[in-house]
Amino acid sequence: MARYYLGLADFKRIIEKLLERSDVYAPLPHGERTYFEKVSPENIESIVYDSPRPVDPPKSALFPARELVARYFGGGEPSRRPLTVIGVKGCDAAALAAYDRVMLEGDFQESSYAEMRKSSLIIGSDCARSLPVCFCTLVGLKPYPESGVDLNLSTVEGGFIVEVISDSGKRFFDEFSFFFRDGTTEELAEMENVRERVEASVASANSDFKFRLPIHEIVKGTLGSRQWREITRFCTECGACNISCPTCTCFTLKDDAVNGEFERTRLWDACLKGGYARVAGGANSRPLLHQRYNNRIQCKFDYSFERLGNYTCTGCGRCIEACPAKIDMREALCELERGMAPSARLK
Numbered sequence: 002m003a004r005y006y007l008g009l010a011d012f013k014r015i016i017e018k019l020l021e022r023s024d025v026y027a028p029l030p031h032g033e034r035t036y037f038e039k040v041s042p043e044n045i046e047s048i049v050y051d052s053p054r055p056v057d058p059p060k061s062a063l064f065p066a067r068e069l070v071a072r073y074f075g076g077g078e079p080s081r082r083p084l085t086v087i088g089v090k091g092c093d094a095a096a097l098a099a100y101d102r103v104m105l106e107g108d109f110q111e112s113s114y115a116e117m118r119k120s121s122l123i124i125g126s127d128c129a130r131s132l133p134v135c136f137c138t139l140v141g142l143k144p145y146p147e148s149g150v151d152l153n154l155s156t157v158e159g160g161f162i163v164e165v166i167s168d169s170g171k172r173f174f175d176e177f178s179f180f181f182r183d184g185t186t187e188e189l190a191e192m193e194n195v196r197e198r199v200e201a202s203v204a205s206a207n208s209d210f211k212f213r214l215p216i217h218e219i220v221k222g223t224l225g226s227r228q229w230r231e232i233t234r235f236c237t238e239c240g241a242c243n244i245s246c247p248t249c250t251c252f253t254l255k256d257d258a259v260n261g262e263f264e265r266t267r268l269w270d271a272c273l274k275g276g277y278a279r280v281a282g283g284a285n286s287r288p289l290l291h292q293r294y295n296n297r298i299q300c301k302f303d304y305s306f307e308r309l310g311n312y313t314c315t316g317c318g319r320c321i322e323a324c325p326a327k328i329d330m331r332e333a334l335c336e337l338e339r340g341m342a343p344s345a346r347l348k
Contacts, residue, residue, distance in 0.1 A: 005174070005181040006188055008160040013045050015177050019085050023122070026062040027087035028055045037062055037086070051129035051156040054090040054317055058247030060100060062086050063117055066244070070113045070254075071265040083120035087154075092137045092317040094125050094149035096247035099305070099313045103250045113267070122169060125150035126161075129195060131203045134318030136331055139207050140216070142316055144199045155192040157184075162192045210331040212338055217306040220298055223337045229291040232333045235326040236290055240271030242297065242320035242328075248313040251277070272297055298330070 027048045028035035035055045104111040125146035146153045151170035154161040162184045165174050243249045251270040278287045287293045301314035321329050
């Protein structure tokens with residue numbers, strides 16, 4: 002993987018060029034936290050590169066919570082500009098890779114997402130510190146992107162070490178190559194030192210959460226367990242865990258008549274909601290709250306593992322942070338494993 006140095010002032014010049022041909026989203030500060038928001042010439046100086054992951058997931062830019070996807074009978078088709086997303090962390094890079102597989106693989110594609118991904122540029126960045134809810138290392142990831150982005154930025158003195166990861170990243174590098182130089186030994190060492198420090202910080206924050214079994218075996222082995230009722234006893238069914246999750250792909254479509262035309266809007270949906278699994282006639286395969294929470298965890302650690310070969314929980318901790326009932330997925334998984342039969346735990 003090629004690594005180069007890029008100065009901060011030069012990267013700001015590159016962003017100005019990107020703004021001429023694409024919508025650019027990046028972490029912008031609100032108090033002590035950051036959110037993915039649209040970049041303009043006026044707020045380039047405010048972009049935060051070395052923060053923990055933003056409050057909202059990057060899917061909010063690539064797959065908005067509410068988006069017009071079709072017009073009928075004379076309205077024409079909606080279109081979007083190409084998209085550049087800056088500051089995608091390791092957990093969110095893995096989430097985008099999972100999102101791509103769900104939306105783009107197989108016989109059917111989500112067409113508007115597919116069109117956006119063809120023209121998008123994803124620029125990752127390392128976490129320079131972690132949050133207490135971060136647990137990427139528990140699910141086998143790192144606090145920096147290893148794949149799933151086109152380029153990655155690691156903050157060092159005066160700028161970044163840039164890793165060129167994909168073909169799109171190589172084209173970006175070729176276009177702006179005059180801004181880059183080879184990283185020095187000292188700069189590369191600084192990058193590695195920060196990575197090791199943050200990874201150790203995440204591991205330390207999760208030292209109380211130890212699993213004897215792989216997580217997918219814990220989840221599969223506790224199907225039907227009464228512990229799911231206990232875990233969800235304070236759940237308010239608000240759906241914040243779904244909405245904040247970077248890998249939740251569920252959506253619904255809504256048709257409306259607007260000024261004599263028909264518009265179809267895509268809206269994020271939440272499997273934790275009571276009406277999500279309701280079908281015609283009122284039948285519901287998951288009428289109880291604990292069944293729906295069980296399904297959500299199964300989706301992240303069991304179904305996805307069987308279908309995709311990896312978890313679709315990336316350890317970002319947003320669901321923990323967003324939950325008004327203070328349900329912590331890490332604690333829930335530990336509780337489930339403790340409640341398993343001893344013979345199952347000793348596998």
